[in-house]
Amino acid sequence: MYQFEKVDKKLLGYQIEEELMNYILxxxxxxxxxIPNEFELAEKFGVGRSTIREAVKGLVSKGVLEVRRGSGTYVISHISLEDDPLGFARFKDKYELAIELCEVRLMMEPEIAALAAQYASEEEKKKLKSLCDEVEELYRNGENHLKKDIEFHTYIASCSKNRVVEMLVPIINTAVMTFGKLTHRKLMNETIETHRAVTNAIIAGDSIGARCAMVMHLTYNRQMMSRLMAEHGNETTEMSDE
Structure with a gap:
């Protein structure tokens, strides 16, 4: 059982919010x-109902709680928007999420690669080649490559020298991780080849080549996810028919 801690009434609502989040977890x-009603929570925390309402409001704004009129306050997620600012954890179907992330990546990453080819320094090009080599080695040795794969794509984004692009990196990282977990290395050869093509184009300062290579890389991903999603849909249908 969770042990409630009495909190000084002078403390602000956000501290009760934190304590309420701890209770939920x-x-x-x-x-x-x-969750318990505000009367119970006020008594347990030793604060007024207005403070509880403030704490609840804070967790509602973070996507943790939902107030249903006439019914009460319900937990809708254990992950707050601060920890998952883009709300990806709320997608129930990870295959649909992966498809939509692929589409977003196709909108973004080819141009990011083109910018990287234009602006990457010689030192950055060497680092990018090293990352490409490391991803390939992990792939071929059957080792977990996802962390290094994410680092590879993140580094391309940093080579673009665009600060807004760097703020969009969490989308790319989530996409790489989600795709990798669902595909289980099914595109090893295609990934190695297209990573190498992207890298070589950036090293050569070839923006058009980098753009095209990244389009090819992401198109392979998109096609694979479409196949997997179709298989997943068939499995779900078969299970519902049993």
Whole structure:
């Protein structure tokens, strides 16, 4: 059972918010379940109902709680928007998420690669080649390559010298991780070849080549996810028919 801590009434609502989040995680109160009403929470935390309302409002804004009029306050996620600012954890179907992330990457990464080819320094080009080599080695040795793969794509983004692009890196990172977990190395040869093509084009300062190579890389990913999603849909249909 979660042990409630009495909190000084002078402390601000955000501190109660933090304590309430701890309660939700440690009790635990799972998504879809209701938390105690504000009378009970006020008594347990030793604060006024207005402070509890403020704390609840804070967790509602972070996507953790949902107030349902006439019913109560329910947990909708254990992950706050601060930890998952783009809200990807709320996608129930990871195949659909992966497809949509592929589409977003196709909008972004070819141009990012083109910018990297234009602006990467000689030192950065050497580093990029090293990362490309490391990803390939991990792939061929059957080792977990995802962390290094993410580092490779993140580094291309940093080579673009565009600060806004660097702020969009979490989208790319999530996409690489989601894709890797669902495909289980099914595109090893295609990934190695297109990573190398992107890298060589950036090293050569060839923006058009870098753009085209990245389009090819992401098109392979998109096609694979479409096949996997179709298989996943068939499996779901078969299970529902049993």
């Amino acid at each position: 440690k009790e635990p109160v799972n998504p879809g379940e209701k």
